[in-house]
Amino acid sequence: MKLLRRIWHEFDDRTGIASLWEWVGCHPVPPGTGWWYVFGSATLLAFIIQIVTGIALATMYVPSAAHAYNSLQYISHQALLGHFLRGLHYFGASAMVLLVGIHVMRVFLHGSYKYPRELNWLTGVVLLFLTLGMAFTGQLLRWDNVAVWSVIVGAEQAGRAPVLGKYIAHFILAGDTVGGATLTRFFAIHVFMIPAAIFAFLGAHLMLVLKHGISEPPVAGRPVDPKTYRKWYENLLEREGRPFWLDAAWRDAVFGVAMIVVLVILAVVVGAPHLAAPPDPTIMEAYPRPDWYFLWYFAVLALLPSSLETPVILFGPLLFGAILILVPIFGSKGERHPLRRPWAIGTVILIWVTIGTLCIEGERAPWSPDFNAQPLSTQVVGATSGPVYEGAILFHKKGCEFCHSIAGQGGHRGPDLTYVADRLTPAEMTIRIANGAQLMPAFGGILSSEQLNDLVSFLKTRKRPVPQGNNVQSNAVASTSH
Ligand code: HEC
Incomplete structure (x- = not known):
């Protein structure tokens, strides 16, 4: 026992791990943080699941146009736990997209992006886009007919950007059309580039969360004033702060475990998405439908009159990104409580209703060829x-x-x-x-x-x-x- 304590002591002396834990685990959090605060850590947990299952899949997947499809068949039907792993990776991705969406919404509704946490929000915006980038590039790695179609649409979209569009599309596809080089490129982007960026921004994001502390639950009639906020917040923590571990973290833990259980059940019962036919540009009867998280966006593309398509495709995401960036820049002060910011509630409802409607529309897939078209009368x-x-x-x-x-x-x-x-x-x-x-x-x-x-x-x-x-x-x- 004494020896163990000694070893621990020496280890801590060289690493400083105890004070790190003190800082990370026991930092005080404001009172009253409830279940709304679990979605950030849940997103992180989903990301960790993606790393683990992703690495496991990468040991079996062959990122070449000639073999990708077969290696996936092998993973799905023969490899030990392969089907389960693919399922977990798929539902983990769904969870990550969903949770990051809810997390952004929560932070927005609570006005948690206000002073001094503007950079928390901005790094979060980058992480949101990186997550969507993972979802998009991951889909192509399935390398079936559906996957290839969605990439063609994505590249076409990029291709519309003025001046640079051609080069971006060329970069995405690693050539002029979808081919073997495209798959290699997407693999590198999905497995190395975006994850590296996620690690960097996640590190910054978490550092900032620790630095500024978790935002206290908003109270109507208590606006944020940059001149006094920090002092006030420190006082609050001193008076009523609770250690993160375990006063707040138990909810994260409970939610995280529940999420893992649900994901495992889904992976076992529902399993990995069915592989469509192998990619073949000459087969018209592809069923070009992206995974659910992009259904709504494809619906937008499909439903637009063609004259509006280019501006919307091009400026839609840019505008969305710009608005997200401007949120903390112009809204860094003032009331945080959603009831004092009815427009914020309205915006969130509008966004979810729109996305929901578009998803339903996307489910009907008016953009895919309609093989039931009857002869013209x-x-x-x-x-x-x-x-x-x-x-x-x-x-x-x-x-x-x-x-x-x-x-x-x-x-x-x-x-x-x-x-x-x-x-x-x-x-x-x-x-x-x-x-x-x-x-x-x-x-x-x-x-x-x-x-x-x-x-x-x-x-x-x-x-x-x-x-x-x-x-x-x-x-x-x-x-x-x-
Ligand atoms: C897989 C779907 C698909 C099929 C099948 C198809 N087209 Fe098209 N067609 C398109 C798309 C998409 C465009 C727009 C071209 C573009 O995006 O550059 C187009 C464009 C056209 C245009 C130009 C329209 C314009 O306003 O500029 C004509 C004409 C046309 N198609 C005729 C036909 C005919 C005739 C057939 C059958 C022999 C046919 N298409 C089969 C998808 C299809």
């Missing part, structure tokens, strides 16, 4: 024989209608073609159909030239009706002269 086509009619048949049979709608019929992945002839000349249509585009397959090798002509003959008729009728007539002439 005669009423819409306006012809019962001839090239226009044949073209309309092809429009359904060749799958154009999966992605394009006309007069309300068909999918919405591509632009609505109801009035396409107002925007494009027949030659432009031919080129587009034959060559495809970033999100549209090239049909040049699939259609005979006669079929292509028929399709264009049909699309040529898709004009906005002109009241005088001149245009309609010339249209009819044009299509019969074929």
